[in-house]
Amino acid sequence: MAKKQAEEYLAVLKKRLYIKRLPTSYNILDHSIDNIERMVQKMIAQFKYDLILLEISTNEHIARSHTNMIAYEKKKLTDSAGDQNPLPKSLVSILNAISTRQSNIIKRAELITKHKVSFFDEAPVKPSHIRLSTPIIEVTPFSSFNCIEFLANGPPFIPICQSHFSNVPIDIRIVKERETLVNSFKNGLHVNCVSASDQRANEFFAAIKDLFYQSYTKPLSPELFARARYEQKMIETIKHIRNKHNIIIQRSDKSKVFHLASAISYHDKSVAYMAKTQAYQEIENGINPCKDYFDRILALLKPLLKNKAINLNIWKQSMHPTIETIELPHLYFIPKPHKIGTPLRPIISMIRSPAKGISHFLDLVLRPIFQQATRQTSFINDIHFIRRLELYRNLGLLTPKTNFITFDVTDLYTMIPRNRALVALEQFLKRHAINGRINGMTIDTLIKLSVTVLETNSFVFEGKYYKQIRGGAMGSPFTMTLANISHNELYGRYIDDVFMTSNLSLDKINFMLDVVNNQDENIRITRSIGLNAQFLDVSVYNNQGQLKTTVFHKPSAAPYILPFLFDHPRHIHRSIIKAALLRAVRLCSHVQDFNQERLRIEITLLLNDYPPKFIAYHFKTFFQQNNVALLLEQLDDAIYQGFHQKQISLPTQHERERQQGQPTNSDRTKQSPNQTEQRREQWNSKEIRVHYIYSSGPMSEFKQRLKQLWKNHYVHPGSPLNNVALKIGTRSNKSLQHILVKNKPLKSMLIDINTTNT
Incomplete structure (x- = not known):
C-alpha cells in the first residue's frame, strides 16, 4: 500500500508541475525575503526546482524499494517449499490470494490516483509558481509580466498560425508555396524519368493547389484563434516597447533565453571590445567597399578558373559571386550573461559576402585535411570526448593523482595576427601536399584565395564601415607546444577550448602553462586544474582513480527544452x-x-x-x-x-557520413563530373523529397492528405514510382529570434556599391 501511495503522490506532483500549480506549502519561499530582485527570484526558483527533484527522487525510491520488497517476500514464500515440484497446493493458494489482493489494491489505488490527478485538468495554469527559463533583463521598461512570460518561451519558439495574421495576401502566399512544392515534385519526376507535364502530372499539381486553398482558408478553431491572436498581440507589444525605449533584444550566448539591455549599454561594450582587440579599423572615407571587393575577386577567379588552376570537382557555380546578390557583411554582438559583467561576443554575418563562395570552397578543401591531421588531438563532440576519456582509463593511465586541466583561449579568432596565420597555413599546406599540390591545386593558388578572403573582410556596424585587420587563424604553434607537453596523456581541443590530463605536480603544470601563456602576447588562456573538471557538456571526476562522468549544467542555464506549444x-x-x-x-x-x-x-x-x-x-x-x-x-x-x-x-553523425561512403576530399578529386552526377542520380532515384511550411490547425493534416494525393496519382500497378519513397519534410514559420531580434542594418548600407579605392 505504501508503494501505491508513493506512486499516487508522484502522479499528483507531476501533474501539478505540468499545470504550474505547486503545493501551497511552496508559496512561503516567494515571500521569504522583502524586496526580492530578479537574481534572488531565480535562486528561489532554482531551490524550488531542486526541492521538486528531491521529492520526486525520494518517492520514486520509496516505490522502487517496495517493489523490490514485494518481490523478495514472494521469493521467500516460494523458496520455503524447498525442492518440491510442483509447489504444494496450500502455498499456491496463498500466492494466488496474495496476487488477487495485490491486484485489487492496485486497481483501487489507480482509480484514486486518476481521480486526484483529474482534479487539476480544469484548473487554470499559474506560471508564476515556477519558471526558471526567464529572459535576462538588464533594462527597466519591461514591467509587463505577460511580456516577460511570453519571452520566456525563448528564441526558438515559433508563434502559431502566423499565416492567418500575415500582411501578404493569401493568393500570393499560396502561389509561392505551391510553386516551391511543385518544383520539388517536378525535379523528382524528372530524375525518375517520369513526365512532369502530362495529364496525370497536371491533375496532380492542380490537386495540390486545391489542397493549399482548403488548408489556408479553413477557419481556425476558437481556442486556436484566441491563442494565435494573443501571441500576435504580445509580439506587437514587445516590439512597441523595444522601439520606444531603444532596447536591444538578443539571444544569449550558449543558452536558449533572451537577453534585454539598452542600446547604449550594447554600444559602450562593443566600442570597448573593439578598442581592446584592435582588430577592426574604420574606413574613414565612409564609402561601401563591396563593389571593389567584387571586382577584385572576379579578377582573381577568372584566370584561375579559365586555366583550371582551381579544382572544378569541388568548385561549384553557386560559389561564384554575382553583382545582383552580394551584400557587405554586418557585425553584431551577442551577450554572455554567464560571465561577470555580461561581455559581448562578436558575430560577423557574411551570408552574402562577395568572398563567401571562396570561403566555402577553402573550407571544403582544407577542413578534411585538417581533421585528418588533428584527429588525435581534436574532440568532435562530447560523446567523442567521453570515448577518449574511457579509453584513457581502460589503458590504466588514470591514477588517483591524475589532474584534469581545462582552458580556453581568450578572443582566439580576433587576437592572432593575420601574417602569422598565413605563415602557419602555408607551413601546414607544405606538410600535407602531394608533389607540391593539394587536391591538384598549387599552394600558391590556395594562399592567394586565403589572402583574398582575409583582405576583403569588411562590414557595417552602427552606420559605419570597418575592415578587420587581424584574426582568422587557421593554425598556431601554440597547439603544437601543448601537444608536446602532454606526452602519454590525454590531450584534445574543441575549437578554442582545451582539455588535457597530467600526472605532474600542480607547480609543474602551472609552470608549463605559464611558459605557453608567455610565448605570444596575443595568446591569453584561462585555466582550471583539479581532480574535477567541466568540459563541453560533461562534468568529469577522478574519485581515487575511478572515472565518473555526468551531464554538466551551467549554473546560469535555465531548464529549457523546446516548448510543447511550439508550432511544429x-x-x-x-x-x-x-x-x-x-x-x-x-x-x-x-x-x-x-x-x-x-x-x-x-x-x-x-x-x-x-x-x-x-x-x-x-x-x-x-x-x-x-x-x-x-x-x-x-x-x-x-x-x-x-x-x-x-x-x-x-558512431556520431560525422562518423556515419564517412561510413556511408560520402566522398572524401581526395575521392572527389578522382571523380569525373559524369561520375559525380551519376552518383547523385542513383541516390535521388530512391526517393523524392519535398517540403512545406507547417502550421498548427488545418495545415497539421496537410502531410497525410498530400501523401494520399500522391498515392492516388502515382502508386498503381506497373507504375515506375512504386518503389520510390516520398519523403515529406516540413519548414517552419519565423521564430521569435527572427521576429524580435534586429541585427541587420538598413539594406542601403549593405548594397551601396559605389567604387572606392580602399
Missing part, C-alpha cells in the same frame, strides 16, 4: 525526448547519475508544457526499444553499463 509536428517533440535520454545515457557513467539526469529531463519537459502522459509514454517506449525496460525499476548498474557502452560506441 509532434514527431519533433518525440525526437527531443529520445535525444535527451540518449545524451544522458552516453554522458553518464553510472546508473544513479543517469537516473538523476532522467529526472531532470522529465521535470524540464513538464515545465515546458509537455503533458505527463506524453512524457510517460515516450519514456517507456525508449526503454522498451532499447531492451532495458526493467532498468528504472531495478537501477541495476550492470545492466546500465552494458546500455551505456553500447550507446557510447555508436
Whole structure:
C-alpha cells in the first residue's frame, strides 16, 4: 500500500508541475525575503526546482524499494517449499490470494490516483509558481509580466498560425508555396524519368493547389484563434516597447533565453571590445567597399578558373559571386550573461559576402585535411570526448593523482595576427601536399584565395564601415607546444577550448602553462586544474582513480527544452525526448547519475508544457526499444553499463557520413563530373523529397492528405514510382529570434556599391 501511495503522490506532483500549480506549502519561499530582485527570484526558483527533484527522487525510491520488497517476500514464500515440484497446493493458494489482493489494491489505488490527478485538468495554469527559463533583463521598461512570460518561451519558439495574421495576401502566399512544392515534385519526376507535364502530372499539381486553398482558408478553431491572436498581440507589444525605449533584444550566448539591455549599454561594450582587440579599423572615407571587393575577386577567379588552376570537382557555380546578390557583411554582438559583467561576443554575418563562395570552397578543401591531421588531438563532440576519456582509463593511465586541466583561449579568432596565420597555413599546406599540390591545386593558388578572403573582410556596424585587420587563424604553434607537453596523456581541443590530463605536480603544470601563456602576447588562456573538471557538456571526476562522468549544467542555464506549444509536428517533440535520454545515457557513467539526469529531463519537459502522459509514454517506449525496460525499476548498474557502452560506441553523425561512403576530399578529386552526377542520380532515384511550411490547425493534416494525393496519382500497378519513397519534410514559420531580434542594418548600407579605392 505504501508503494501505491508513493506512486499516487508522484502522479499528483507531476501533474501539478505540468499545470504550474505547486503545493501551497511552496508559496512561503516567494515571500521569504522583502524586496526580492530578479537574481534572488531565480535562486528561489532554482531551490524550488531542486526541492521538486528531491521529492520526486525520494518517492520514486520509496516505490522502487517496495517493489523490490514485494518481490523478495514472494521469493521467500516460494523458496520455503524447498525442492518440491510442483509447489504444494496450500502455498499456491496463498500466492494466488496474495496476487488477487495485490491486484485489487492496485486497481483501487489507480482509480484514486486518476481521480486526484483529474482534479487539476480544469484548473487554470499559474506560471508564476515556477519558471526558471526567464529572459535576462538588464533594462527597466519591461514591467509587463505577460511580456516577460511570453519571452520566456525563448528564441526558438515559433508563434502559431502566423499565416492567418500575415500582411501578404493569401493568393500570393499560396502561389509561392505551391510553386516551391511543385518544383520539388517536378525535379523528382524528372530524375525518375517520369513526365512532369502530362495529364496525370497536371491533375496532380492542380490537386495540390486545391489542397493549399482548403488548408489556408479553413477557419481556425476558437481556442486556436484566441491563442494565435494573443501571441500576435504580445509580439506587437514587445516590439512597441523595444522601439520606444531603444532596447536591444538578443539571444544569449550558449543558452536558449533572451537577453534585454539598452542600446547604449550594447554600444559602450562593443566600442570597448573593439578598442581592446584592435582588430577592426574604420574606413574613414565612409564609402561601401563591396563593389571593389567584387571586382577584385572576379579578377582573381577568372584566370584561375579559365586555366583550371582551381579544382572544378569541388568548385561549384553557386560559389561564384554575382553583382545582383552580394551584400557587405554586418557585425553584431551577442551577450554572455554567464560571465561577470555580461561581455559581448562578436558575430560577423557574411551570408552574402562577395568572398563567401571562396570561403566555402577553402573550407571544403582544407577542413578534411585538417581533421585528418588533428584527429588525435581534436574532440568532435562530447560523446567523442567521453570515448577518449574511457579509453584513457581502460589503458590504466588514470591514477588517483591524475589532474584534469581545462582552458580556453581568450578572443582566439580576433587576437592572432593575420601574417602569422598565413605563415602557419602555408607551413601546414607544405606538410600535407602531394608533389607540391593539394587536391591538384598549387599552394600558391590556395594562399592567394586565403589572402583574398582575409583582405576583403569588411562590414557595417552602427552606420559605419570597418575592415578587420587581424584574426582568422587557421593554425598556431601554440597547439603544437601543448601537444608536446602532454606526452602519454590525454590531450584534445574543441575549437578554442582545451582539455588535457597530467600526472605532474600542480607547480609543474602551472609552470608549463605559464611558459605557453608567455610565448605570444596575443595568446591569453584561462585555466582550471583539479581532480574535477567541466568540459563541453560533461562534468568529469577522478574519485581515487575511478572515472565518473555526468551531464554538466551551467549554473546560469535555465531548464529549457523546446516548448510543447511550439508550432511544429509532434514527431519533433518525440525526437527531443529520445535525444535527451540518449545524451544522458552516453554522458553518464553510472546508473544513479543517469537516473538523476532522467529526472531532470522529465521535470524540464513538464515545465515546458509537455503533458505527463506524453512524457510517460515516450519514456517507456525508449526503454522498451532499447531492451532495458526493467532498468528504472531495478537501477541495476550492470545492466546500465552494458546500455551505456553500447550507446557510447555508436558512431556520431560525422562518423556515419564517412561510413556511408560520402566522398572524401581526395575521392572527389578522382571523380569525373559524369561520375559525380551519376552518383547523385542513383541516390535521388530512391526517393523524392519535398517540403512545406507547417502550421498548427488545418495545415497539421496537410502531410497525410498530400501523401494520399500522391498515392492516388502515382502508386498503381506497373507504375515506375512504386518503389520510390516520398519523403515529406516540413519548414517552419519565423521564430521569435527572427521576429524580435534586429541585427541587420538598413539594406542601403549593405548594397551601396559605389567604387572606392580602399
